[in-house]
Amino acid sequence: MKNKLRVLRAERDWTQAKLAQHLAVSRQTVNAIETGKYDPALPLAFKIARLFDLRIEDIFVPEEV
């Protein structure tokens, strides 16, 4: 799964730690999502989408699409 989390975060000039704080997760988790090593479950995906005021599919895109 590809995602635009790193770009969205950079647009807001947030560090990974700051984003992690907003999402109540560890910085390692934010890094793993950004690097595509970990795909979040729906509750966290919704949390991310709400934080950036976007839809989940605007942020996460399946590889084959």
Added chain:
Amino acid sequence: MTDPQNSDFERPTLWQILCFSTGTEVDRTNNRYFTWWCIAWALAIVGSTWLIKNLEGLPAIFAWLLALAPNLLAIGALFSYLRLLRMTDEMQRRIHIEGLAMGFGAGWLFAIGYLVFEAAGAPQLSLTGMILVLTGGWMLGTGLAVRRYL
């Protein structure tokens, strides 16, 4: 703009992951509780064993109660670990569950596999050996999960 590459990100060590020290403030607080339960449990094991061995004429009921005390603390440690696991974020939880699965799987398979070795004349499997396999499997599984996700 923040460096999008985040070149300062360092992969945490296995020890940091096992201790939940890279997690959120909630993780660190829960980990402190878990640590104190474990310390109390370890002290109770040492204390109870010492008292049972050294108190002469100790009635059997008190010996049993002393033997029970560390196990009650172990239940506290177990529930504090479950609380830690439930409240940590989903990726950290997945890493820990994969580690636990590997530990349990390694222990289960080793114990069954060793029965054949025992039939072939190998010494009987000791509890210490079993604990070492469980711990080794748990640490290996956690280490592999850390490599996969971090």
